[in-house]
Amino acid sequence: MLVYENILFADKKEKAITAVLSVLCVFLYSITLMLIVWILGVFPNINIDQVIFTAMTPIDGTTGTIMLSFYIKVIAVPVLFSLITLILILKEKKAVLKLKNGKTFKLVPVLCKHPVIYFSILIFFIGIYSQYKLEYIQYIYYIMQPSSTLYEKNYINPAKVKFTFPEKKRNLIILYMESMEITATSKEYGGLLKNNLIPELTELAENELSFSNGEKLGGATQTAGATHSIASLVCLNMGIPLILQIPPIGSIGPFEDYKINFSKFKINNFITGGYGLGDLLYDNGYNLVFSMASDKEFGCLGQFLENHKNFKVKTSYEYKQEGRLPKDYNVWWGFEDEKLYRFAREDITSLAKEDKPFAYIFFTADTHSPSGYKDEKCPDTYFEKIHNVYAGASKKAYDFIQWAKTQDFYKNTTIVIAGDHLYMGGDLYPITVKLQERHTYNVFINSAKTSNKNKNRLFATFDLFPTIVESMGIGFNAKGLGLGISLFSGEKTLLEKKGLKRLNAEIKRKSDFYEKYLMKKENGK
Numbered sequence: 001m002l003v004y005e006n007i008l009f010a011d012k013k014e015k016a017i018t019a020v021l022s023v024l025c026v027f028l029y030s031i032t033l034m035l036i037v038w039i040l041g042v043f044p045n046i047n048i049d050q051v052i053f054t055a056m057t058p059i060d061g062t063t064g065t066i067m068l069s070f071y072i073k074v075i076a077v078p079v080l081f082s083l084i085t086l087i088l089i090l091k092e093k094k095a096v097l098k099l100k101n102g103k104t105f106k107l108v109p110v111l112c113k114h115p116v117i118y119f120s121i122l123i124f125f126i127g128i129y130s131q132y133k134l135e136y137i138q139y140i141y142y143i144m145q146p147s148s149t150l151y152e153k154n155y156i157n158p159a160k161v162k163f164t165f166p167e168k169k170r171n172l173i174i175l176y177m178e179s180m181e182i183t184a185t186s187k188e189y190g191g192l193l194k195n196n197l198i199p200e201l202t203e204l205a206e207n208e209l210s211f212s213n214g215e216k217l218g219g220a221t222q223t224a225g226a227t228h229s230i231a232s233l234v235c236l237n238m239g240i241p242l243i244l245q246i247p248p249i250g251s252i253g254p255f256e257d258y259k260i261n262f263s264k265f266k267i268n269n270f271i272t273g274g275y276g277l278g279d280l281l282y283d284n285g286y287n288l289v290f291s292m293a294s295d296k297e298f299g300c301l302g303q304f305l306e307n308h309k310n311f312k313v314k315t316s317y318e319y320k321q322e323g324r325l326p327k328d329y330n331v332w333w334g335f336e337d338e339k340l341y342r343f344a345r346e347d348i349t350s351l352a353k354e355d356k357p358f359a360y361i362f363f364t365a366d367t368h369s370p371s372g373y374k375d376e377k378c379p380d381t382y383f384e385k386i387h388n389v390y391a392g393a394s395k396k397a398y399d400f401i402q403w404a405k406t407q408d409f410y411k412n413t414t415i416v417i418a419g420d421h422l423y424m425g426g427d428l429y430p431i432t433v434k435l436q437e438r439h440t441y442n443v444f445i446n447s448a449k450t451s452n453k454n455k456n457r458l459f460a461t462f463d464l465f466p467t468i469v470e471s472m473g474i475g476f477n478a479k480g481l482g483l484g485i486s487l488f489s490g491e492k493t494l495l496e497k498k499g500l501k502r503l504n505a506e507i508k509r510k511s512d513f514y515e516k517y518l519m520k521k522e523n524g525k
Contacts, residue, residue, distance in 0.1 A: 148509035159275035180419030190216025200398030219439035239465035239482020282309035293334035369425030448473030
């Protein structure tokens with residue numbers, strides 16, 4: 001039975017102090033607990049690079065589903081608990097559960113009469129859990145180390161490489177699929193699931209050129225600096241990982257370089273240095289278009305693309321301005337993939353009519369965590385929503401490829417499908433599946449170059465940059481571009497030379513070269 005009993009205070013001062021400390025204690029404890037619950041539900045595999053990137057860049061355009069769940073669980077619930085605590089203390093009442101055997105258990109409010117003990121326990125718990133989840137001690141260790149020589153020893157500056165284009169320049173289409181993993185196929189194909197969630201993408205990977213980490217179907221290994229969408233795009237376009245460093249106490253160097261402008265919430269120098277895929281193609285006469293549903297301010301993506309030549313970025317805003325979307329339309333990250341594919345067909349058809357070669361990159365979003373966006377074309381075959389979303393995404397991608405193959409531009413066009421990073425939710429695989437067992441999807445369709453060394457390759461997302469360039473029939477007088485090594489070459493990748501653990505350790509260390517010549521643009525390199 002739930003009953004209310006009186007709380008006795010010596011005087012009003014004791015009551016006021018108890019109220020303040022108790023409300024503060026309840027709020028901090030509950031917000032910590034609910035934040036953990038929220039993270040485990042939405043981003044169970046989050047790492048410190050993602051946390052730092054999210055904290056330092058705009059989140060404009062983030063899907064309302066994620067933000068609503070955050071506001072409810074992490075803000076509203078702790079505030080509610082705190083208000084209940086405050087009201088009960090002010091009324092001098094406590095809720096007690098009385099059992100039939102006479103035992104009683106006090107439920108609320110929690111009275112913080114020993115604040116030092118309560119807050120010490122909280123700080124200790126936060127420290128232990130943060131270390132378990134984010135490995136911040138290792139992060140501090142890495143940034144305190146002397147500057148890494150990874151880039152001085154391995155970075156190949158594409159601006160100094162000589163490129164040879166075919167007489168008739170090939171078009172490029174890159175379908176960048178959110179969180180698409182080749183390991184979402186069944187075990188018979190090399191996947192990690194009982195059922196093949198992506199049969200159409202599996203068929204493409206089997207029949208076209210796909211690079212694998214094993215004998216069966218496989219893909220890229222996720223490294224540090226490639227664990228979220230913007231980082232992955234930087235890898236693919238520039239051949240380098242994306243790491244935003246928080247400097248050690250007393251150091252202002254990196255922050256001075258980034259020039260964070262909190263009034264606009266932008267990083268003014270965001271990968272303004274380096275020479276990437278966009279730079280190369282624009283300098284050689286290509287029309288460049290990047291299409292996606294989300295706001296281009298998200299994660300400084302628009303800044304990055306516009307810093308590297310004339311990418312025409314098309315988002316829900318541009319499609320609304322063109323009258324192709326209703327002004328008030330807002331689904332998931334802006335609009336669903338079904339519309340993105342329709343716009344891609346229309347945009348590419350228009351580009352193909354021009355007298356210049358084109359590079360069209362479009363970025364899907366339906367398979368984004370938590371659980372993805374399920375439209376009416378997704379099946380209802382599986383219990384988990386994300387499994388049905390993956391199945392729908394596979395079919396949409398396959399239909400687009402079949403359409404492209406019927407078009408006049410296809411014979412002179414390389415098409416690349418790549419997963420950007422591993423799915424961040426916890427509902428795609430059984431809990432026993434380890435992160436290291438999972439790999440992102442890749443396939444090269446109508447490539448100008450082929451390879452019989454596409455099995456048992458250890459490669460990272462940044463290796464796709466030179467590989468894509470060669471797949472377009474473009475030759476160059478270097479073994480790679482950026483940190484990437486072309487998978488068409490006979491050269492070993494950095495992953496094959498160093499292994500994942502060692503390579504990640506080098507990527508995570510601060511790099512003066514990275515900050516000076518890649519994060520921002522300086523002459524001389």
